[in-house]
Amino acid sequence: MGVSYHVGREANSVYDESLNGVQTVQTHNHEFTNNRNWPTQIYVREARRMSGEYVMTENDCRRLTIAKDPVGLGSYQMDSHNVQRYITKMGCVQNEGNIEVSTKEPYAISYRSIIPKK
Structure with a gap:
């Protein structure tokens, strides 16, 4: 979705402001029910700085x-x-x-x- 927000006690106003900017985006109402249907962690697609046991080529x-x-x-x-x-x-x-x-x-x-x- 391209939306990031801060998680924490002091972040409610940032969260509300971010949420207001994406009102047309719909979330699944059965997921993350304790956080207004938004995940509590940011999805990370890449881990470029991690060296794994095996490097895919x-x-x-x-x-x-x-x-x-x-x-x-x-x-x-x-x-x-x-x-x-x-x-x-x-x-x-x-x-x-x-x-x-x-x-x-x-x-x-x-x-x-x-x-x-x-």
């Missing part, structure tokens, strides 16, 4: 390597966020390092890739 996403300890399936395309933006000689902004490649079919996600390396 392109070979995993292309099913050239199959995880022996799968905990789920991924089907998102492989992507690499922009490394940097710079100004070209013509004065245009250029993104560098963006890669988006389809995986064509679901791939196994290794349990070891979601637990921190010891």
Whole structure:
């Protein structure tokens, strides 16, 4: 939903203000019933700074390597966020390092890739 808010005793006014900005968004009335149907934690999609016991690679996403300890399936395309933006000689902004490649079919996600390396 792209909405973030502060959780805590002092955050009620921030919460109310954020909620007022998204009145057209509907939540599921059977989830998070103790918090006006909003989750109490922010969803984190990436953990770039965590080194896992196993690092998934392109070979995993292309099913050239199959995880022996799968905990789920991924089907998102492989992507690499922009490394940097710079100004070209013509004065245009250029993104560098963006890669988006389809995986064509679901791939196994290794349990070891979601637990921190010891």
